Amino acid sequence: MNLFDAIEKRRSVRKYLNEPVARAVIDKAIEAALLAPNSSNLQPWEFYWVTHPEKKKQLVAACLDQATAATAAELVVFVARTDTWRRNRQRILETLGQRGTVPKQQRDYYLKIVPLFYTPGWFSSLGLLKSAVFAVVGLFRPVPRGPFSKSGLRATLSKTVALACENFMLAITAQGYSTCPMEGFDESRVKKILGLGGAANVVMVISVGREDAAGIYGTRLRLDPKLFVFEV
Numbered sequence: 001m002n003l004f005d006a007i008e009k010r011r012s013v014r015k016y017l018n019e020p021v022a023r024a025v026i027d028k029a030i031e032a033a034l035l036a037p038n039s040s041n042l043q044p045w046e047f048y049w050v051t052h053p054e055k056k057k058q059l060v061a062a063c064l065d066q067a068t069a070a071t072a073a074e075l076v077v078f079v080a081r082t083d084t085w086r087r088n089r090q091r092i093l094e095t096l097g098q099r100g101t102v103p104k105q106q107r108d109y110y111l112k113i114v115p116l117f118y119t120p121g122w123f124s125s126l127g128l129l130k131s132a133v134f135a136v137v138g139l140f141r142p143v144p145r146g147p148f149s150k151s152g153l154r155a156t157l158s159k160t161v162a163l164a165c166e167n168f169m170l171a172i173t174a175q176g177y178s179t180c181p182m183e184g185f186d187e188s189r190v191k192k193i194l195g196l197g198g199a200a201n202v203v204m205v206i207s208v209g210r211e212d213a214a215g216i217y218g219t220r221l222r223l224d225p226k227l228f229v230f231e232v
């Protein structure tokens, strides 16, 4: 299946057949997820493939008992982390160092620029200050307008994790299985099941399985592209 076939074929499936999905299928899709483009290459994601029967049962309940979760062979939780950037930055610099000399510009980027946007401070207090400074400088030249707050950072990281989700879903589709992304879940409960703290944000839970024909709700519906596509 080529990429365009997979994009066409992917549908959100709300009911699966009672059939297992081989471990290799999920492994391959997770590999694809890890190749997604991501903000500053800081890879702020975590993927929790929930295979423990009791945890899986709890996760289905936390997904509001949606049929797509209840009938899924597998469930994977996609998480964005606001706290792993220091560790990952360190490992990136070490890896680059092993490959050769790290250009000063790249080192400065990770050591000076990245912290500007990844440290909003208590109640986004530092962020408020930075946002005021950038607003003033921005009167005279183009400047980044964030993320400065905790919620802004969460939005930034969610973009990255959503791209990983799409890679994952297309990779599952390309292997002949189906998925459904879910944001209909109780985040507090999902985090409790996974033992996650405040620095983790659950972006999506994705169900995986062999599609039941009754699991596709109607012909695909997209509105007129003229509503969304502009050439300016």
Ligand SMILES: Cc1cc2nc3c(=O)[nH]c(=O)nc-3n(C[C@H](O)[C@H](O)[C@H](O)COP(=O)(O)O)c2cc1C
Binding pocket: 010, 011, 012, 013, 014, 066, 068, 180, 181, 182, 183, 184, 185, 204, 220
């Ligand atoms: C971020 C996100 C969250 C979603 N949450 C749910 C969900 O909780 N339950 C569900 O059945 N579908 C969910 N969907 C699937 C959408 O309803 C679906 O993608 C949309 O109706 C278009 O249909 P298609 O995916 O078959 O093209 C979600 C999709 C996205 C992107």
